[in-house]
Amino acid sequence: MSNSTTGEIQSTPVSAVDWEPPVPPTNLIFDDGEPLESNRHRIAMNALIRSMLVAMANRRDYFVGGNMFIYYSSQQIRNRDFRGPDFFVVLNVDGESEREGWVVWEENGRYPDVIIELMSPSTAAIDIGVKKDIYEQTFRTPDYYVFNPFEPESLQGWRLDWERGYQELNPNPQGWLWCQRLGLWLGTWEGTIEDKPGIWLRFYDQQGNLVLLPEEAAFREGALQQLLRLLAVRFGQVPVEVETRLRTQDIHQLEGLVEVVLEVESLEEFINQLS
Known part of the structure; x- marks a missing residue:
């Protein structure tokens, strides 16, 4: 059966396999010394x-x-x-x-x-x-x-x-x-x-x-906090719903919104630009 949204095929969940060798070995090797292809x-x-x-x-x-x-x-x-x-x-x-x-x-x-x-x-x-x-x-x-x-x-x-x-x-x-x-x-x-x-x-x-990768997430969070501080300096306290919407923006969008904050005359105008 296919899912109408993703198109994946439904399957029975995988259950744990109740198995172990008669005498589990203890001398397992975990490094073959071979690097990845490139x-x-x-x-x-x-x-x-x-x-x-x-x-x-x-x-x-x-x-x-x-x-x-x-x-x-x-x-x-x-x-x-x-x-x-x-x-x-x-x-x-x-x-x-x-x-x-x-x-x-x-x-x-x-x-x-x-x-x-x-x-x-x-x-x-x-x-x-x-x-x-x-x-x-x-x-x-x-x-x-x-x-x-x-x-x-x-x-x-x-x-x-x-x-x-x-x-x-x-x-x-x-x-x-x-x-x-x-x-x-x-x-x-x-x-x-x-x-x-x-x-x-x-x-x-x-x-x-x-x-995101961890470093990308950290960089994006820094850009978000910079934008929120700028909004607060210009227009006072930033509503929670505005911060929530900003958290859906990627790093490039956040960087672009810095210029928008500097150009608009009110928080309402910024929100309209955000839309």
């Missing part, structure tokens, strides 16, 4: 991880990881098949525990709710082949996406249907894909991260607002 891949991964700190600011019951091993079976351990997803989120778990990796049998059988693989020419076949099959059939991860940081049009995603497996998601008019488990859109954004301009994979909220 510096752009590293920046893209860290941006996704750090944006979760803002998107989940009011929650402590989640874990987000990247380029981190996920141990899920004794056969996997014997085969030394350790490489984990580039980005993953597990919801409704203890978010305060320190973890070197994600060990399923130590996490009450919990697998990731969302996985994103940052592809390259050398990994694309695996990411949409073997790995996709594992995430679909073994992990039963509800939302899976792939994206090549060097190819802006490469974003693909799948939503798990409990009976039919992964069903490919259709993009919205902006080319974004809905992530049901996070309640967020996933799409591209053009800008600069870590002094590197490019087109990056970012999260957006349900209203289409960019989920």
